[in-house]
Amino acid sequence: MRLPKFEYFEPKTLEAALSMLIEKGSDACVLAGGTDVLVKMRNGRLMPKAVIGLQGIEGLNNINFDPAKGLTIGAMARISDVVSHPDVMKRYPALSHAAGVMANVQVRNMGTIAGNLCNAAPSAENAPPLMAMRAQVTIVGPTGARHIPLDQFFRGPGLTKIEASEIMASIFVPLPAPRSGASYKRISARCGVDIAAVCVGAMVACTEEVCSEVRIVLGAVAPVPMRAPKAEGIIQGQKLTRDLVEKAAAQAAEESKPISDVRATADYRKKMVEVLTFRALEQAYERAMKL
Numbered sequence: 001m002r003l004p005k006f007e008y009f010e011p012k013t014l015e016a017a018l019s020m021l022i023e024k025g026s027d028a029c030v031l032a033g034g035t036d037v038l039v040k041m042r043n044g045r046l047m048p049k050a051v052i053g054l055q056g057i058e059g060l061n062n063i064n065f066d067p068a069k070g071l072t073i074g075a076m077a078r079i080s081d082v083v084s085h086p087d088v089m090k091r092y093p094a095l096s097h098a099a100g101v102m103a104n105v106q107v108r109n110m111g112t113i114a115g116n117l118c119n120a121a122p123s124a125e126n127a128p129p130l131m132a133m134r135a136q137v138t139i140v141g142p143t144g145a146r147h148i149p150l151d152q153f154f155r156g157p158g159l160t161k162i163e164a165s166e167i168m169a170s171i172f173v174p175l176p177a178p179r180s181g182a183s184y185k186r187i188s189a190r191c192g193v194d195i196a197a198v199c200v201g202a203m204v205a206c207t208e209e210v211c212s213e214v215r216i217v218l219g220a221v222a223p224v225p226m227r228a229p230k231a232e233g234i235i236q237g238q239k240l241t242r243d244l245v246e247k248a249a250a251q252a253a254e255e256s257k258p259i260s261d262v263r264a265t266a267d268y269r270k271k272m273v274e275v276l277t278f279r280a281l282e283q284a285y286e287r288a289m290k291l
């Protein structure tokens, strides 16, 4: 199907982009890599009169690692640049892995991590590892900037806390705590080329013998990427044993709320939440022990 008619703007600054968003109102749509937007426009699910492309804004594609604070990913940083960034590979291997196994090379070369989050698919693959690693997003609007923890960002399928007059400027991932590790696991019907049917991000931090912090985030099994707090509670403050990890994985499956659709049945998804949570916790713990 052909694209519907629209006006295209390419502002040079974030301020100009925000002014345009306000001027064009609900008829406007922000464009990053376009891998979701253009597909929706082609099949008639999105018909903006004005499209505001962010690629002309200088510095928005930066990826910066500060050894004292953490990682900042600009909203226009391409997925493939995040995958191969040396600091991301070394300090945030779960994120590099999640971004590297999603979609295909063409989509990763065009798409952005910010676009993946703003699109707010329940299966958005970068959400679970980023949420597990305590990421927060910076959103700019007419009244300035605000920061939202990613685990409070999603409101439902396709819905986020971003208002119509706002733009996501960056994603911040704090420096991993000493003796902590994170992991991302996914399963799809056709290996890499298909959107995940289930995905899981996990982060484990250890003090002495016990697990001082754990975060388990499930994707594609609820209207939004979700934490599994009861499963986390099974491990928190405990010495990590295989038995405990198995119990936490089973609890995560209990907490998930999957539906059946073209990708998988609800029953299969629940079973896979258990399997993937076990594997993600196991790998996160192994990584924590290596640091």
Ligand SMILES: Cc1cc2nc3c(=O)[nH]c(=O)nc-3n(C[C@H](O)[C@H](O)[C@H](O)COP(=O)(O)OP(=O)(O)OC[C@H]3O[C@@H](n4cnc5c(N)ncnc54)[C@H](O)[C@@H]3O)c2cc1C
Pocket: 029, 030, 031, 032, 033, 034, 035, 036, 037, 038, 039, 054, 075, 079, 101, 102, 103, 104, 107, 110, 111, 112, 113, 114, 115, 116, 117, 118, 119, 123, 124, 125, 126, 162, 166, 167, 168, 169, 192, 193, 194, 195, 196
């Ligand atoms: C063939 C194919 C395979 C795919 N496979 C996967 C997959 O395996 N896993 C997966 O998770 N996704 C997959 N996707 C979805 C898509 O590629 C990702 O969601 C991608 O990361 C979107 O990024 P983008 O920069 O292209 O966003 P865009 O399409 O430009 O934008 C997506 C949405 O976010 C909004 N937006 C973008 N940037 C901002 C911003 N800075 N501030 C405010 N709003 C913004 C846009 O207005 C739009 O609503 C696939 C898509 C295709 C076409």
